[in-house]
Amino acid sequence: MHLDHGTAYPERHTHGAGPLRADGSRRALRIGLGGPVGSGKTATVAALCRALRAELSMAVVTNDIYTREDAEFLLREAVLPPERITAVETGACPHTAIRDDISANLEAVEELEEALGPLDLILVESGGDNLTATFSRGLADAQVFVIDVAGGDDIPRKGGPGVTTADLLVVNKTDLAPHVGSDLDRMARDAADQRGPLPVVFQSLRGADGVAPVAAWVREQYAAWAVR
Amino acid sequence: MGGPAALLVLADGRFPAGGHAHSGGAEAACKAGRIRDAASLEDYCRGRLHTAGLTSAGLAAAAALGLDTALLDAAADARTPAPALRTAARRLGRQLLRAARAAWPCPELDALATAFPRGAHQPVVLGATARAAGLGPADAAHLAAYESISGPATATVRLLGLDPFEASGVLARLAGEADAVAGRAEAAARAALAEGPGALPAASSPLLEIAAQAHAAWPVRLFAS
Numbered sequence: 112m113h114l115d116h117g118t119a120y121p122e123r124h125t126h127g128a129g130p131l132r133a134d135g136s137r138r139a140l141r142i143g144l145g146g147p148v149g150s151g152k153t154a155t156v157a158a159l160c161r162a163l164r165a166e167l168s169m170a171v172v173t174n175d176i177y178t179r180e181d182a183e184f185l186l187r188e189a190v191l192p193p194e195r196i197t198a199v200e201t202g203a204c205p206h207t208a209i210r211d212d213i214s215a216n217l218e219a220v221e222e223l224e225e226a227l228g229p230l231d232l233i234l235v236e237s238g239g240d241n242l243t244a245t246f247s248r249g250l251a252d253a254q255v256f257v258i259d260v261a262g263g264d265d266i267p268r269k270g271g272p273g274v275t276t277a278d279l280l281v282v283n284k285t286d287l288a289p290h291v292g293s294d295l296d297r298m299a300r301d302a303a304d305q306r307g308p309l310p311v312v313f314q315s316l317r318g319a320d321g322v323a324p325v326a327a328w329v330r331e332q333y334a335a336w337a338v339r
Numbered sequence: 340m341g342g343p344a345a346l347l348v349l350a351d352g353r354f355p356a357g358g359h360a361h362s363g364g365a366e367a368a369c370k371a372g373r374i375r376d377a378a379s380l381e382d383y384c385r386g387r388l389h390t391a392g393l394t395s396a397g398l399a400a401a402a403a404l405g406l407d408t409a410l411l412d413a414a415a416d417a418r419t420p421a422p423a424l425r426t427a428a429r430r431l432g433r434q435l436l437r438a439a440r441a442a443w444p445c446p447e448l449d450a451l452a453t454a455f456p457r458g459a460h461q462p463v464v465l466g467a468t469a470r471a472a473g474l475g476p477a478d479a480a481h482l483a484a485y486e487s488i489s490g491p492a493t494a495t496v497r498l499l500g501l502d503p504f505e506a507s508g509v510l511a512r513l514a515g516e517a518d519a520v521a522g523r524a525e526a527a528a529r530a531a532l533a534e535g536p537g538a539l540p541a542a543s544s545p546l547l548e549i550a551a552q553a554h555a556a557w558p559v560r561l562f563a564s
Contacts, residue, residue, distance in 0.1 A: 137500065152395065176561070177559055177560060178558065178559045179562045200360050200560075200562065200563040201360055202359045202360035202361065202362070202494070202497075202561060202562045203497045203498075203562070204359055204360075204497075207359050208359075208360065211353065211355065211359075212353075212355035212356070212357060212358075212359055212432035214355055214356060214357040214437055214438060215357050215430075215434060215563075216362055217437065218430070218433065218434060218437075289509070299428040310501075
């Protein structure tokens, strides 16, 4: 394993799936959100939906590990109409469903597009997993890896494919840092060492508009996708 | 013609056709205490092999021989009483077809996707895929028979923490029976060429069907079926 160098995974790309659907219309941009259990993936998805739903036609696919709780949280919070949220079952292996065998997630994405008509953006939320979980480029056009300060401020230093290669690293729950003794400066330095020029966002969803930097990044991804 | 290696590609558990999220009824059987250890897993797999496995193998062999897939899909429906299992079979069929069209692109598989936009039954797609890969009815029957036991065995390793060596031992001990089931299925498929799908095996296990229907309504579960 090469978990400790930023250059361990310099090029992971197979190409993302083509931009057109079978009927010739343009498919939605697909952004994957992965990361450990409890780091705030679902909360980030909910906040992104609230921030972006007025400007983009959106849908969400959740990959719950053994329940429908993530999907139900999003439904309960009414971040999107229920027909825009769907759950995929992963057979106890969340990383398999987003990387090694993406067929169920692709089905879910395509069913949403068939049912709802053309969409701009689909967020695919992974089940909570470990630091090696990444999305296949056949499923996600770009991926966000969400960790939190309470999970230990050594996670950026430990690296791993999620931290090292995700298109955006989000360090969540910064409001908890003083309470759990996490050093945000150290996390930022370690993340920069691991990721080189790839962006990192420190976020707290407790404050007003805490998701704004990630939402801005998603807008950039969409703008780049729209002209591809 | 496809050789043994093409068969291995299709039989590989890493072939991305969605099976990893399904337990072949093992989750319900573990919860009910019908699978507790290697011995009861073996009993379960033997039962599934000679019922659902035999039926699937017949359908797959018939599709590999080139029987009409619409007729075979209707025959599969008739042999699958539980709506939850029909839904799972169609979903898995559609997922398999996606992988198959990428691996062995051909007009026949494209036509199957067009004819069944919501998915055809998985054994029918499996047989059509074997055909596209240049494999024969015996190969397709072996694939279906083996899948009918390998799925529950793998799932039980995850569900019960069963020793994976014991699970593989179960599969190895059942291999001879799986060969025999595949042989019966292939013979029936050849008969179905002349007599129609009515000649195909129609073995089923009521408990598998009932448990699958109940499982589909569980609020908390690890596997889709």
